Amino acid sequence: MLTPLQQILEAVLLAAGEPLSRARLEEIMGEEVDATTLDEALRGLAASYAERGFELVEVASGLRLQARERFAPWIARLSPERPARYSRAVLETLALIAWKQPVTRAEIEAVRGVSVNPNIMRTLQERGWITVVGKREGPGRPDLWGTTRQFLDDFNLQSLEDLAARVFPESAKER
């Protein structure tokens, strides 16, 4: 059975429809709710979803309620358009930016051994997964690319360390 605080948290998280940070939740709950209380309430809330169709996850931007992965086939029937599949070129470029960021396009090309189609960069940028984070000093001052928080959120990741551990565990040790 949920406490009143947990019910409020649930309603707020569901109404938000986007990740909410702990700080934001504390702010919304008001002064009586401190970090420890919030933490405990969230843990209980997460546990209460064990038998339900959704779950509480923590991603880079905060806490989010999401439908469980195993129900994706039914949820997919809700919308006629199928989710985008990305080519190897797109995925490799994205993985490389995530891995070596901040990185220039030339550096991406050096690792992949092929030139990077500008469409790939545009696709990733429009998706909100990569962004220009600066410029490399030197001739031409090329753009430096990095991944966004949205990228972490969309791939169910909490942080870049989390990403490293799951996606390039071999190289994580070197860094």
Add this chain to the structure above:
Amino acid sequence: MLTPLQQILEAVLLAAGEPLSRARLEEIMGEEVDATTLDEALRGLAASYAERGFELVEVASGLRLQARERFAPWIARLSPERPARYSRAVLETLALIAWKQPVTRAEIEAVRGVSVNPNIMRTLQERGWITVVGKREGPGRPDLWGTTRQFLDDFNLQSLEDLAARVFPESAKER
């Protein structure tokens, strides 16, 4: 405890974010689920929300999950234009204007012992609680400030005498 069918229904309804008709739900669930089964599952699902932050309701276009109305105050704080709180300086300035009106800013500053930020006056004026009622004779002819009828209304006061009675309740009994 939810049945697998109920978990799927829950996930689908939550992911849809809009009302889904029974016909639509039947379609999504596939052939094994007929109207009676669906109906029963939905009833059980609705009951399972008794202690939760949201509920299952049936509206004209179908079934939808919505946050319980009693949590609206917290949900309202999600919106970015969520009101801030007025600072002490704002409240004290307002109280002083009510007490000493018609009063100039310099006079308020004399009592509070600190300078009054023009933003404070603007905030209170925009809120409709204070207004310029005249000008003080003398050098610079500074504005004289007073409280408005709106101020009385917003604080549920009949007159400022009410305010005095509330500040000094002992003296109110004597009358």
Add this chain to the structure above:
Amino acid sequence: MTIDAAVQPEYVARVGEQLLLEFPQDLYIPPDALAVILESFEGPLDLLLYLIRKQNLDILDIPIAEVTHQYMGYIELMQGMQLELAADYLVMAAWLAEIKSRMLLPRPPQTEDENDEDPRLALVRRLQEYELLRQAAERLDALPRVDRDVFPISVQVPVIERRQELPKVTLDELLEALRTVLQRAALVEHHHIQREAISVRERMSLILLRVAEGAVRLLDLLRPDEGRRGVVVSFLALLELLKGGQIEVERDEEGLFLVGVKTEAC
């Protein structure tokens, strides 16, 4: 961009209805399949890795002559088909040829010298790094992804007034502020006097507001319907304002008292 070898690993290419399960050993490839096959490689490193893996060769000890031979076979085929070959494939071909020729040179006895390392080493490093990248891309694609595997959920929100909400202040908060500020100013003495004074002060503001719009007859300001107390309060307020020089009183043509805003002394 449509062929996703990571997701469809079971065949190399599709030619019409026929699936090519592996590359023909003799390197003969049906002409219309070649373009498809080439597209399924993400460049020369990918092709090279494929050739090495295909034959269970050790990436750390690549038989450079053989691999070069096979690689060139593909390149020649593609050139023969007049496919527009990405320059990257030719650059790799040149590099392989260079490594091969350096391998043929007798190695000097002093091998510790950095410049005399195995000519294949740079290639091995790039292949290894690319291999890591390939795996990373696959793992990334396998992560549960929003809108493909997991779906952020939301519920309808009860009707909330979305108009610009202003900070709420309770009367208690205001009273608290008033007490604090009065205490600080040591103005709390003489409660009664203060209580009377606040009514007068309130009335002062109201009178100022009224006369600001134009002169008002005194009798209109002292309204009997407010009761004796109201009239007294108004009168005291008028006296206060006169004393402070905020208003002035004149007689009009009919000899009635007219209250107006004090005009600037010229």
